[in-house]
Amino acid sequence: MAARRDPEHTADLLWRRQRPGSRGPRGSLTVDQIVDTAVELADAEGMAGVTMGKVAKRLGVTTMSLYRYIPGKDDLVDLMFEQATGRPETTDWPTEWRARVRAFSHAQYQVLMARPWLLDVPIGTPPMGPNNVAWMEAGLSAMEPTPLTPEDRMGVLSVISGYALTEARQAEVVRRAAPSTGLTYTEWGAAYHQVLARVVEEGRYPALSAIVEAGVFADDRTTPEEEFFYGLDFILDGVEALMEKRRAAQGSAP
Template identity: 35%
Template sequence: MPEKDQAGNGEAEEYASIWQRLERPAKPPRTTLTHEQIAATAVAIADEEGLDAVSMRRLAERLGVATMGLYRYVRGKDDVIELMVDAIYGEEGMPETAPDWRATLRGAAWGLRGLILRHPWLVQVTASSGPLTPNLVARTDRLLASLESLDLDADTRMVVVTTVASFVSGTVGADVGLDRLMRREGVARMDDLRALYASRMMWLLGSGRYPAFENYIRQGVRKDESEWRFELGLECVLDGIAARLGI
């Protein structure tokens, strides 16, 4: 049977998170690495080459240690990803709170957008709920607290916070996907990408089946203004929250 944790509360050792293990009394040191070094190195690899490039072997090579030596600090890649996510949200810092809930959530949304654009692999990690790390939970806690003065129950406050976060992840995720496509096609400008896909687009428009889409393609003038699209979309989300909840 799995060994019980030190708190004696019956939780199986195999389910203890890295954060629980880090708070336990340290064993006699044989330390050559820190968890901060592991996180920073893994983040650097992911930023350069993508999340799939982060492996225990690659991480050990970059850190200059034996692969098995890493297992003194982490159990595997899942632990490494948790350390990475926590480091990234620590980089962002806590969202600034304002007297107005809307200003707080708006600022947090722009902050999260910048974070994902700097670390595009974050979209993969947080596509669902994402790992529960101290800095990520602290961020959520700060945003929930900014809504406590409103006449909303706890469930509704969480829906407000997660709705804004989902908008950010979805919108910026599309931008990240477009950037990946451009890299794969070897182009640096949207006009170059359009030229590559011109024949496909002309076939679609020429079919006459998509008149509203054709109208957008021919008349839209702000297709490449991602910040403008993000700002308008965010304001629509916040307007919808305010109207629906009467806040």
């Protein structure tokens, strides 16, 4: 059975409040050096290429010496995710709430697409580190001028962030499959259309058949980013509808 992880301990590590442990000889390493090296490995080889042993070898130390600074591989992965996501650059984001939330979600998507190994990191805790808390702040502050309640704003943030993760993961799955399928992301639509057209021929799936006949999947010009924005606007339309509901409730309040 894996050892239970303490959220406060994880937060202390992410915020660099942990002092080096006593295991192994005292050295000149820092947590940042170890994490930077692990991120370099992941950029080059993906998450599968990151082991404590490989990180130690690159740093010219023994594997055991790393445990003075980072308790284990799970903690290292948390630190890698935190470092690799960086902080949002909001300077050029629009000021209007919808455009700003749109920019926020797209920025998250771009970070994930730039470092696909981030999609292989299991998300075991809510955002705790300084970089990821900064992302939360950027998303929440974009909705501050709206009639959304604090609970609404947190809910929208969760949905928007989850959407960016899902879309990036879908695009990456298709990219990784390309060598075996011979199809790019933009070619999959037409191929899928042909498969479904045969499946629905017997008339057992009338609702799906209507979609296929309309040629929804046949357009092979859609890029991952176009798909991303199409779905994101669906979500934001729903957020606008919720805002209208909140405004109506505030207007009818005694």
